[in-house]
Amino acid sequence: MPIDPKIALGAELAPQEFSWTPSDVQHYHLALGAGARPLDPNELRYLDDEKPQVLPTFATVAANFHATEAPKVSFPGVEIDLAKVVHGSQEVTVHQPIPASGSGRTTTRIAEVWDKGKAAVIVQESVTVDAEGNPLWTARSSIFARGEGGFGGERGPSESITLPDREADETVVTPVLPQQALLYRMCGDRNPLHSDPQFASAAGFPAPILHGLCTYGMVCKTAVDTMLDGDSSRVAGFRARFAGVVFPGENLSIQIWKDNGRLLISASVLEREAPALADVVLTLV
């Protein structure tokens, strides 16, 4: 059985130990498009050699940054073909600004398994501490496994955020480079869905799609640059639901509203007027 919720729910995955360097951080930021404004000192903070500031979304790549193999969707009680899976949602809460270098230990458990009929939604929660055991960040993410529902589980919640009924405080267009996914996969996510046209076609897409976490990082960076004077240490948390695919070479239209100590954001693909990220909340420190 591809999904056995009785085994999966609450299962702990093998802990991951890892470390990162300023060079990894620079590399991650470049893969999100940093450096496009090379005369802007705020932009160069992401790329400093000694002490780059670190976007909180680096938390999503830190543990696997040096992976060179395609990921597997294989956990206790879950065995799914990678081609059926898209990233559903992501949330990161940082407990301190992420340092420019360090080491961490992540423990992950399968927190929820929902049966959406045509799909399964599997939610993982993870906690990362530094070498001394101090909390660095916690994360929650879901995958949406197409064709894997119908195992007799519960449907689960279906919440969404209502955006303010007024014009956005800022609207920014952020280009996705034609080579963006090929750059981003060097941050440890070698899923061929993002690079191999044949694999993408077999998965039902006309071309390789952008990593959801690349869109996620790009939108967080845009919000930090536009609303927080380029200071990523003001971000306490960032969450989003992946509402539609993005193709490299498209443009993201990003709308941002100030809302009581947080930013609410929506991101869509300009050319197709199609949603990219929904339920996006940036929580301020």
Ligand SMILES: C/C=C/C(=O)SCCNC(=O)CCNC(=O)[C@H](O)C(C)(C)COP(=O)(O)OP(=O)(O)OC[C@H]1O[C@@H](n2cnc3c(N)ncnc32)[C@H](O)[C@@H]1OP(=O)(O)O
């Ligand atoms: C390993 C891969 C890594 C990647 O990076 S892949 C790239 C990043 N991810 C994406 O690009 C995904 C973009 N999103 C989509 O393409 C679509 O959006 C989905 C295929 C995820 C869902 O679309 P649809 O099949 O039309 O679903 P529905 O009919 O709108 O909803 C069915 C049920 O599924 C829940 N749901 C919808 N989207 C998500 C999501 N993104 N994450 C978690 N759950 C989701 C809904 O709520 C609802 O359930 P309820 O009827 O109980 O309300």
